[in-house]
Amino acid sequence: MIQTIDLRGLTPSRAEFLDLVPRAVTDVSVAQGAAEALIDDVRERGAAALRAQAVRFDGAEAASIRVPQSDIDDAVATLDADVRAALEEAIDRVRSATAAQIPPAQSTVLGDGAVVEQRWQPVDRVGLYVPGGKAVYPSSVVMNVVPAQAAGVESIALASPPQVEFGGRVHPTILGAAGLLGITEVYAMGGAGAIGALAYGVSDIGLEPVQIITGPGNVYVAAAKRLVRGRTGIDSEAGPTEILIIADETANARYVAADLVSQAEHDELAAAVLVTNSPAFADEVRLELEGCANSTLHSERVLVALRGQQSAIVLVDDLAAAARFSDAYGPEHLEIQVADSDAVLAGIHSAGAIFIGAYAPVSLGDYLAGSNHVLPTGGQSRFSSGLGAYTFLKPQQVIRYDRDALEAVSQNIHALATSENLPAHAEAVAARFPR
Structure with a gap:
């Protein structure tokens, strides 16, 4: 066996x-050509391309690409009681564990008047992908949304393929999980086209581009994430x-x-x-x-x-x-x-x-451990980590030097700038200290 x-x-x-x-x-590269064509189609034709791709790959045109709020509310109201209780428990546990991933702001004093501050800023907008396919993954909604919210991301768009079984709508359990988390921007779109839509935006449905795309998917989704990387950030090629x-x-x-x-x-x-x-x-x-x-x-x-x-x-x-x-x-x-x-x-x-x-x-980690189940595959854990609040945070250094602190290092700056043949660097400092 x-x-x-x-x-x-x-x-x-x-x-x-x-x-x-x-x-x-x-081999993700074998899907790259097809994924690129689907992304280009969405960039050129917008919603019309997404509808055509839904029919071609999901077997049903989306009833509405932007999911009405009423559908999200109905999905929450009709969630199976046991599923709802499990989702709420999972949300609480993942929120608690994720809170530990927010680094505190730090200040390093290097001398009188010389301070370097470290701060962590959330990205403004993210796109979260929840696959369809062989199974339904409300747990992936939790694992993607909670870290983004913990990081302080203000704008979250969620995409999931339309389902034939539900008349071209996103699976109601996915919608119910999104509703429990307060997500109001959900799109019925899947595959490489959805990744392209999140990266570049689709004006005719009011979808603005995002700064980071996260979430698992098939080889075409992975190829699409590779293609849009640079235009937007990604978590990994799952x-x-x-x-x-x-x-x-x-x-x-x-x-x-x-x-x-x-x-x-x-x-x-x-x-x-x-x-x-x-x-x-x-x-x-x-x-x-x-x-x-x-x-x-x-x-x-x-x-x-x-x-x-x-x-x-x-x-x-x-x-x-x-x-x-x-x-x-x-x-x-x-x-x-x-x-x-x-x-x-x-x-x-x-x-x-x-x-x-x-x-x-x-199985515990997939649902209720409190840890995140969006993790690096294919050996990528040798150099990368799973999804967390840090995925949506940008470390920034803030430098505060007063006159005396700059003067104290001016000669060192002059020496290094001269050694690199960049005299204007030294001159920018010298300008502040006329003789």
Whole structure:
């Protein structure tokens, strides 16, 4: 069902590890041409292009591209009571955890009259994308909106594809989640065209361009985000979801198998990886996977993901090697289920989110942990972080020097400006101190 990669007895270098990690074959560039054509179409024809793309890709023209407030209000009023309670709890928890991500303003005094202030300013306007496709993601509404609000963003536009099942309207659960968060600007549009619309604006529906676009999507959405980067900021080019579990013989094989299946459920290209130093435990998990994968609702999708080249059980000599493998992989979700989790955690430097112990499954993080589930995929956690309030903040330095403080460093400025052959730099300072 799932391949085994045996690394026992090997000590791969960092570069060799990168070649050994299992990955799905996903090349965003193959979708770039199509995404560019869709973006250009929206720039040229505006709402007409969005309507045509909705029919072509979503099977239904949007009833209204800009969702009326009455539809949002109705969606809130008709939300399933249990779903509403869960969303409200998730909102509260994510708000609490996100509040810790707001850096305080700082002042550094470098001498009398010489102060550098550090402040964090929110961007003015953001566009948040919530995909349709194989599932409905009200949780993604929460995970995108709450950090933007925590950062102090004043203008938020949310886009989600129109649904055939609901007459070309955005899924009511998505609208209900948006309404609970006070979002009033929602657009029924999806895919690369929606990303282009958010980046460049669409005047005939009153959509103003945004400064940052966040949220997951398919390969065309990822390609579109790559194309508009520079025109607007983006969070990341999200790819298929992935889970890596480091476990030893003390872990519960059924829990581990269930967690692997939970992420394989997302997509046929989802990656499910177990790294263990125990061959006997690996065999236990393999047996449990048979039952879990075949009995779950989306078993066909799960089985494709588990059998894919991106999923594996990896055997290593010890847990230190497991940590090194994980760091080379750079997982979106990392679970650590071992006897001494702190010892393994000390060796981990790259992961989108880390779940410790038998009772912190990734499913918890998807919904109610309080952490954010918009995380870097495809190894990007080796150099980037998940979505947070900081995504929507711009650090700025404010410099305050009085006359004496500038004079105290004027000779140093003159020396450096002269060494770089930029005499006007030195002259700008000297002008303030005529002899």
